[in-house]
Amino acid sequence: MSRGLEVPYFITSNELVTMLSRGRILDIIQQKIDDDGYFIVDVDIKQGGRIVVAIDGDHGVGIDYCVEISRLIEGSLDREEEDFELEVSSPGIGQPFKVHRQYVKNIGRQVEVLTKSGEKYSGELLSVNDGGFVIKEEKIVKPEGKKKKELQIIEHPFNFEELKSVKEILKF
Incomplete structure (x- = not known):
């Protein structure tokens, strides 16, 4: 049995989006955000593995809380398996309501x-x-x-x- 050349396997953007699913990100952050009295406005997985999370609260959201959620997400994903860019913020002033x-x-x-x-x-x-x-x-x-x-x-x-x-x- 001869051994042929191994062809490297490249992940397409569609496969990356599947691995980095909206549901998976929601599973990671939903409980913490609910417990802390905040709410999720949007979670979007864009092409190239860009994760955009918008959170809000009845009295706004501070930068420190956005950093905390960002660290929670990063700590729950493996950069060896998934290459991603992460943005966690509150909705900007003048942005349309989503929820x-x-x-x-x-x-x-x-x-x-x-x-x-x-x-x-x-x-x-x-x-x-x-x-x-x-x-x-x-x-x-x-x-x-x-x-x-x-x-x-x-x-x-x-x-x-x-x-x-x-x-x-x-x-x-």
């Missing part, structure tokens, strides 16, 4: 709503339920037949299915 708890966290704050039909609204996030939320929009309008402008307050209910994006807006 229900972000809506709850932002009750009482100003948000911008963009519907799938292209309509844009902004106002205070009043309430959130499983199906959607309500914002209070304040506009200064000039009613027909009157000389003075008046403050008009309108409550807009939204279903999550009709939305393209919702994000917090900061006013100074």
Whole structure:
């Protein structure tokens, strides 16, 4: 029996993504994040083994906590078997909400709503339920037949299915 040349086995990006799965990262961090009172906004495995984790909390997330989660993930993965790049952060200001708890966290704050039909609204996030939320929009309008402008307050209910994006807006 002759022994032929051994052909090295190269892992394709699709195989790497399979090994570095979203579910595997969630398994590593979910319990700790829940126990510490934070929540996961997103876990994304990008091409080339780039892992991007976004976490948040009702009172924000500090850099030290992001470092702690990053170390937990790195300590649970073997760099000998999996080459990866890791980024753990909180969602940036002005980034669209991705999970229900972000809506709850932002009750009482100003948000911008963009519907799938292209309509844009902004106002205070009043309430959130499983199906959607309500914002209070304040506009200064000039009613027909009157000389003075008046403050008009309108409550807009939204279903999550009709939305393209919702994000917090900061006013100074």
